Amino acid sequence: xxxxxxxxxxxxxxxxxxxxxxxxxxREAGIRxxxxxxxxxxENYVAVPPDVSGQDEAGxxxxxxxxxxxxxxxxxQGQNRLPFALYIRNDNHRPKLVxxxxxxxxxxxxxxxxxxxxxxxxxx
Numbered sequence: 150x151x152x153x154x155x156x157x158x159x160x161x162x163x164x165x166x167x168x169x170x171x172x173x174x175x176r177e178a179g180i181r182x183x184x185x186x187x188x189x190x191x192e193n194y195v196a197v198p199p200d201v202s203g204q205d206e207a208g209x210x211x212x213x214x215x216x217x218x219x220x221x222x223x224x225x226q227g228q229n230r231l232p233f234a235l236y237i238r239n240d241n242h243r244p245k246l247v248x249x250x251x252x253x254x255x256x257x258x259x260x261x262x263x264x265x266x267x268x269x270x271x272x273x
Contacts, residue, residue: 159185159257159264168266171210175265178214180221183256183264186213187272194237194247202241209237217251217267229253232270 162168168185175184186195194213197204212235220233231251236244250273256262 156258158259171214171267174207174210175214175217178211178218180214180218180265182253183262184214184217185264185266187266187268189269189272190249190267193239193269194249198239200241201239204238212237213249213267217249217265220251221265230273 163170167188169191171186172183195206195209197206216233216235220231224231232248234246234248237247238244248270250268250270252266253263256264
């Protein structure tokens with residue numbers, strides 16, 4: 150077995166701001182597992198860009214977890230990597246289709262509780 154030289158835990162990623170716990174919003178959408186989003190998802194699709202009207206972070210986060218819920222319902226049993234998409238408006242024009250990836254895995258190295266992490270496609 151290979152020796153682990155360095156590990157970066159989810160707890161460290163949350164403390165460093167690289168992952169955000171959105172479990173409460175996910176539970177409201179009917180998702181039973183803890184859910185985290187990456188900083189990239191937050192900055193690109195939850196945070197409202199300056200001068201964009203009619204948008205708020207709570208609504209944008211809701212859209213992500215709601216569409217995640219539908220993707221989970223359609224997923225094949227045992228699937229642990231789940232692509233899904235939704236429309237997000239980052240300007241005052243038309244919404245654009247964005248693609249995200251949800252990965253189901255252990256919460257951390259020392260905690261096998263299953264969790265879902267939503268990330269940008271290039272963060273995987």
